Amino acid sequence: MTDRDDLVRFLNEDIPAGDVTSDAIIPDISCTAIIRAEQNGVIAGIEEASMLFSYAGVTVTPHKNDGNRVRKGDVVVSLSGRAKNVLLVERTALNILGRMSGIATRTAAMVAIVNAQNTSCRIAGTRKTCPGFRRFDKKAVQLGGGDPHRMNLSDGILIKDNHLALVPLGEALRAARHHYAYKKIEIEVESAADAVKAAAAGADIIMLDNMTPGQVRETLSVLEEKGLRDRVTIEVSGGIEEESLREYAACGVDIISMGALTHTVKNFSLSLEIQPVAPGTE
Amino acid sequence: MTDRDDLVRFLNEDIPAGDVTSDAIIPDISCTAIIRAEQNGVIAGIEEASMLFSYAGVTVTPHKNDGNRVRKGDVVVSLSGRAKNVLLVERTALNILGRMSGIATRTAAMVAIVNAQNTSCRIAGTRKTCPGFRRFDKKAVQLGGGDPHRMNLSDGILIKDNHLALVPLGEALRAARHHYAYKKIEIEVESAADAVKAAAAGADIIMLDNMTPGQVRETLSVLEEKGLRDRVTIEVSGGIEEESLREYAACGVDIISMGALTHTVKNFSLSLEIQPVAPGTE
Amino acid sequence: MTDRDDLVRFLNEDIPAGDVTSDAIIPDISCTAIIRAEQNGVIAGIEEASMLFSYAGVTVTPHKNDGNRVRKGDVVVSLSGRAKNVLLVERTALNILGRMSGIATRTAAMVAIVNAQNTSCRIAGTRKTCPGFRRFDKKAVQLGGGDPHRMNLSDGILIKDNHLALVPLGEALRAARHHYAYKKIEIEVESAADAVKAAAAGADIIMLDNMTPGQVRETLSVLEEKGLRDRVTIEVSGGIEEESLREYAACGVDIISMGALTHTVKNFSLSLEIQPVAPGTE
C-alpha cells in the first residue's frame, strides 16, 4: 500500500502548482487516449500507471498485464476521461512505464541467455537502483523473470569487502549466525580459499566477486571436493556484461547478479495519443 | 531546502528497519574511506552525497566540485567517522553519484559535439526523468553544461501535439498569452507552415518535433523570409541521437533537447573503499 | 492533486484529537445544511470546500461556480449527510471560502477600476501571501480576474533591489539570459535610466518600483523614444492603493501588481445553517 504514496509523490513532483498549459488552453472536455508500445519487449508498470490515472479520475482499461511480451504497435492501455486529467498524468505514467518496461525487457533477455545454458541458474538484481524508485526497479526485475535480491539493508545479511576490511571473515560469519536465526547469510569472497572457509563456517550464499569464469570453475570444483558445494548457493557478481553471461552460466553457478539491470537502463519507447470526444457522443 | 527531505527519503528507502549486517557484525569503531572515480567524466552529486554522509554524522572532505572533470582513479570525496554510519550511507550515496555523474558526463559530451558546430546552440533536457529523482536529474544536466528545460508542468507553457488534438493552434496561443503575462510560451509544430503560424501568433519558442535536418533547414529559411526568425527561439526535439546531433547543430537552431540524457542513463562508475582506524591513532 | 493534501492538512489542523463537542453531544443523525453569502462579491473556494465535505462523507451540491458574482443571501452550496461530519468541516470550509472570496472580490474590484481606464492593463498578485496558503491565495486572484504573477522562487526570474545590491544590472541580466532559455526575465528598476538599460540588455519585463505616476509616464516616454517600449512588458508595483490605481492605469502600463490583494485581506462573510433531518423522511 506504500506504493500508492510513492506514486502520488511522483505525480506531485510534476505539478507543484498545477498544469499551467492545460489551465490556460484546455476546455473542460472529455477525451479517449491510447498508450502504445513503440518497440518489442516485456511490459511493466501497467499497475502503477493505472493507479495514477484512476487517482486522477480517468477510467483505465488495460489491454496487457504486467510481465506480458508486447510487440511494437500493441495497445497497452486505453483511457477515457477529462482531457485535463489525462494530460496531467501523461508524462509521469510514461516515465514509469518506460523505465520499468526497459528493465523488464533487459532482464528477460538476460534470463533467456542464461537459461539456454543452465535452466536452474537465476539472474538477480542489486541495490544499484535509482534513488526513490527502488521498489519499482525491483518489481520490474521480477516481471522480467529475475530475482530481486535483497530490497534494502534491512532485508538480508550480505558481508562485503568493506565489512571484511573491518572484521575477519570467520568472526563476521559467527557474529551474523549468532545474531539472526531467521535470515540467510551471504558473504562476498574473492578467492577459492575464502569460499571454502565461508562454506565451512556456515554461510548460506557465497558471492564470487569479480572472478573470471575460470576462477569460478576452479572455486566450484574445490568446494565440490571438500563436500561443501551442496551446502551453499553460489552467486557471481561484478561487472558481468551481456557478452560474458553465457560463459558464467555455463560454469554451473546458481545466481548471476547484474547491477546494470537497474543502474544503466535503456528506456522502453511508448506513446500516448489523445482523441477528443465529440460532445453528445460520450 | 526540499532537496534535504528527498535525500533523507532516499536513504530511508535503503534502511526501513536498520542495517542488519552492520548491526550483527560491525563493532563500534571509526574508519576513513575514499570515494574514487573508476572512469573519466564529469562528476555530479557531491553536494548530495556530502549532505547524506553529514546527516549520518560522517565528516566529509570533497576533493572535487560538482561539475568538475575527473579522471579514472581520482579521489572525489574522503570520509571519516563511525564505520557503521559510512556503511549505512554507502550505497545510497554511490547510487546518487553514479546516476548524476552519468548524466552530467553524457550531457557534457553532447554539448561538446554541438558547440564544435555552433557555439550558441544549447543542449537541453526534458521531463523524461526517473520518477522521484527529477530535480537531481535536471541538476546533473545543468552540471554537464545543459539547460534543464522546464522542471515540471507548473513551470512553463508547452503546447504539444496532444493539446493541439483538442484545441486549434491559433486559439491555444491566444488563450495562453491571455492567461499568463510572466511565462514564455512554447509550442510544438510538425511543419514549416505551422512554425510560421506560431511565430506570427506570438509564440516565444517553437519546437520542431521529429523533423529531419533538411526539414529543419527549410523551416528556418521560411521563417527568415517572413522576417520571423529573430522573434522566436527554435528548439529541435524527437529521437535525436548522438550521431545526428552534429547535423542538427549545423542547421543553426538555438536548442536541441534530448530525452535520452535522463531516460537512458549510463551509470558512472565509482568505488568506496574503507580503512579501519587503529584505536589510539585517531 | 497536491491541493488535496493541503486541504486535508487544513482540516486536521482543526481536529488533532477529534471534535470533542460533537463527540459528547451530537447523536448519530443526518442533517441538511446551507452555506449562504452574507454580502455581495465574487465567490471563490467552492471547489476546495466541496472537496473537504466530500472527504468527510458529506454530499455537496454547489449552487454557484468559483468566480461567479453572488449577492447577499444567495445559497452558495447545499449539503446533506451525517451531522457530525458537517460540523467537523464547517469552520475549515468557511475559513477557506471567506479568505478566497475576500481576495477574489477585492481583485475583481481592482480589475474593474483599471479596465475602465485601460482595457489591456492587468492587475497582478505578488508572493505576499499567507504562508502555507499560497496556491489558494493565487487561485483567488485569478478567479477575481487577476494574474497570479510568479507562484514561487522556482517559477520565474525577478531581479530585485536586493539582487542588484550584490550584482550590477547588466551583469545580472547577462547571467540570467545565459542561464535559462525557457524563462522570461523580469527586473525591478527605480529610474528611467535603468529601465532603458534593462530593456536594451534584453529584459522581458521591467518593474517600475515605487515610482509616482509622473515618473512612470516619463519612463514610458523615454522607452518609446529609444524604440524599446514594444520589446518589454511594463509592470508598476510598490504601495499602490485603490486611490492611485486609476492614475497608474491611465499611464499606459501593462500590469499593476498589488501586494495588498493577498497580504491585507478582508474576509468575505458567509454563514452555514444546519437543519436536522427527521428520521424516516430521509
Add this chain to the structure above:
Amino acid sequence: MTDRDDLVRFLNEDIPAGDVTSDAIIPDISCTAIIRAEQNGVIAGIEEASMLFSYAGVTVTPHKNDGNRVRKGDVVVSLSGRAKNVLLVERTALNILGRMSGIATRTAAMVAIVNAQNTSCRIAGTRKTCPGFRRFDKKAVQLGGGDPHRMNLSDGILIKDNHLALVPLGEALRAARHHYAYKKIEIEVESAADAVKAAAAGADIIMLDNMTPGQVRETLSVLEEKGLRDRVTIEVSGGIEEESLREYAACGVDIISMGALTHTVKNFSLSLEIQPVAPGTE
C-alpha cells in the same frame, strides 16, 4: 516542536525547485542584512523568522523580542551569512512577520481600548484563522495581549447554534458534563432566558452571540438577580467592531472575542535590506 515542520513547509512552498534567480545571477558571497519595521506597532514572528534563517545557515541577531512595541525605522533583526540563503528565506520570513505583527498590533490596540473601560475584561481570538497558519495566528493574538480561545475542535467544548439546532440546550449541557470532567463547557445563547438556563445547568462560560450592548446589560442583570453571575464567565461575540468595543467592555463582560483579529488582517510593513560583505573584511 511541530512549529518547525510547519515553518519548513512554508519555506518549501516558495522553493519547490530552487531559487532560479539566485541560481542564475548571485555569486557565492557573504552578506549582512537588516529587517526594519516600516511602521509603529507590536512585533511578532521573530522566533519563527529566526528559526527559518538559522535553518538556512544564516546567523540571526534579534534586536527585539516577540511582543515588543517597535517604532517605524527600528531594526528588528540583523542577519549575516551566504547571500543566496538570505534571499531564499527573505519573502517567507517577511510574510510571517508581516501577518503576525499585523495581528499582534491590532490585538494590542483592542486590548488598550477595552482595558481603558474595564481592566479585567479580555480580548480573545476565534478559530477564524488562515487555514494552515492557525498556531501562528493564535500566538500573535497572545503576543498582542489577547487570549487565544480554543485552538481547535479538540481543545474545548463550545456548543453553538448549529449544535442546538440538533439537540436541546439542557440535554446538550448534561451530555457534555457527563462526557468530560477535565474541560470547561461553553455555550452560545441568544437570549437572557437561555443564558439563565445555561448557567443553572452548569455551563462554565456563556457566549452572548450577536446581542446589542443593551441586551448584554439586561442579560447580566438577570443573571445577577438569580445569583448566577459569579458562577459563569461571560463572553460576547459576533460582529463586534472597533467602534462598539468600548460600549461592550463597559457592560462588565469578562471576554470579548473578535473574529476580525485573524480573519481580516492588515499586514504590518517591514523591509529587508542586503549589504554585500567585501571579501577580506568578513
Add this chain to the structure above:
Amino acid sequence: MTDRDDLVRFLNEDIPAGDVTSDAIIPDISCTAIIRAEQNGVIAGIEEASMLFSYAGVTVTPHKNDGNRVRKGDVVVSLSGRAKNVLLVERTALNILGRMSGIATRTAAMVAIVNAQNTSCRIAGTRKTCPGFRRFDKKAVQLGGGDPHRMNLSDGILIKDNHLALVPLGEALRAARHHYAYKKIEIEVESAADAVKAAAAGADIIMLDNMTPGQVRETLSVLEEKGLRDRVTIEVSGGIEEESLREYAACGVDIISMGALTHTVKNFSLSLEIQPVAPGTE
C-alpha cells in the same frame, strides 16, 4: 480524520516492501474470513480494523459495535475479498483490536468495581500510553466507560511536582488563571494543607498524589470544613491498583486515574480464520 493517516502508517509499518509470503505463494483468489473473540470482555477497535480492511479493498461486516461486551467465540467482524488483501491487513488489525479491547476490558472492570462503591466516581486514564498510539489508547479507555483525561500537553493545564519544584504553588495558579480563560486548571498536591491552598487559590481540579485512603479522607474532610469541597473536583492518582480501588472509591473522590490502564496492557485474544471461496460460487 487524522486517524486515517495513523492507521495507514501502522499498516505500512508491516509492509515496507510488500508481503513476500503472499507474493510468492497465494494465487489471485477470493476468500471469506471471520474475526472471533477468544475471551470475554469489551471489544474496541472495530472502527479502526474496518477502516484498514476497507482501505485494502476488503468488504467488512461488523457483527458488534465498539464498546459492546462480547463472549468467547463471538464473531466480531466478517470479511470478504481478495485473499492477499485480507492477509496483508490481518496482523495490523488484530494488533489494534487486541490492544484496544484489552484496554477497554480492563477499564470496564475498574469502572464496575468503583461504581459498586460510588456511582458518581469516574475512572480516568493518563498520558502513560504507547508512543504513537495515544489516540487509540484514549479511545479504548472511553469505550470501556472511562474518562480519557487530557489528550496531550496542549489539551489542559496540570501543574505537577516538577512544575512546583520551579514555581511556588500560589504563583503557579495565579499565572495559569491569568493566562487562560477557557481551560480548567488542575494541580497535583501531596498534603491536605496544599489542597486547601490550591482550592482557595481557584484550582478547578485537585489531584491527590500518592496519598493513602486515610490521607485522602482527611484531606476531603479538611476541604469540607473550610467550605471548599464543592468548588473543586478531587482526583486521586499514583500507583493505584485493582486491590485498593474499592477503598479509594469509598472515600468519596470524584475521579481515580490509573496509569496502568494504558501502560500495562493485557492483550485481548482474538483469531482470524480464512476460508477460500470456491471459484464460481462467489
Add this chain to the structure above:
Amino acid sequence: MTDRDDLVRFLNEDIPAGDVTSDAIIPDISCTAIIRAEQNGVIAGIEEASMLFSYAGVTVTPHKNDGNRVRKGDVVVSLSGRAKNVLLVERTALNILGRMSGIATRTAAMVAIVNAQNTSCRIAGTRKTCPGFRRFDKKAVQLGGGDPHRMNLSDGILIKDNHLALVPLGEALRAARHHYAYKKIEIEVESAADAVKAAAAGADIIMLDNMTPGQVRETLSVLEEKGLRDRVTIEVSGGIEEESLREYAACGVDIISMGALTHTVKNFSLSLEIQPVAPGTE
C-alpha cells in the same frame, strides 16, 4: 535514521499546540534533572530518550547503556537545560523508556529460564507489537537477549495456517523456493507428519504451533529418525507462558517465540526529578 522521524512524531503527538502548562507558569530558567529506575531490570530506550532530549536542546548524560541491568534507585540519565524543554519531553521519554525496559526486562527473564535448560535455545518475539512502535518493541526484545524474528511482512517468508487454508503445503513450499533465493522459508505446522513433509520439501525453519511439550518431543524424534532434524531449525510457538517455558526448552527446540513479550507488556517504573539551577551558579 528513520527512527528519528518516528521519535519526533511521538513527541509531537504530545504537543499538537504547545505545552499550555509550561507556557503559562514556567519562567525561562535552567534546570538539571535525573531519570531514575524505580525497580530492578534491564534498561532500554536510553538512545531514544537521549535523542529526543537533544532534539529539544537539552544536554543528556547517560549513566547506563541500553541493555544494562539496573537496580532500583540507579540513575539512568542526567539532564541539564531549559526547564520548559525538559518538561516538554518528560512524558514521551518516560513512556518510551518504560515500555522498552519493560519488554527488555521480561525478555531477559525468559532467556534466563530457557538457557538454564538449554544454552542454545533462543527466545524470539513476534509481530504482535504495538502499532506504530514495532521497531522499538523489536529492539527491546534484542536488548533483552532475544531474537527479533521477522520485522514485518516484507522481511521473511512465514507460511501460516491461513496460507495453508488456501494453498497445499507442498505447493506453497515449492512456490516460495522458486520465488526467492535469498530468504529463509519458515512454515507453521500442527502435526509431526506435516513437520516431516515440510522438512523434506526444503523448509528452513519449522514452527510447531500450539503443540504440547509431548507433541514437540514426538515431532523432534520423528524428524531425527528420518534424518531431517539437522536440516531444519525448530521453533515452537502459541500461547507459551512463563510456566511452560522450562519444559519446552528442555525438549531441545532451537527457538521459542512468545507474542506476550510485546503484546502484554508490564511497564518498567522510572521517575524524572527536576532541580532548578540557581541563577549565577550555572
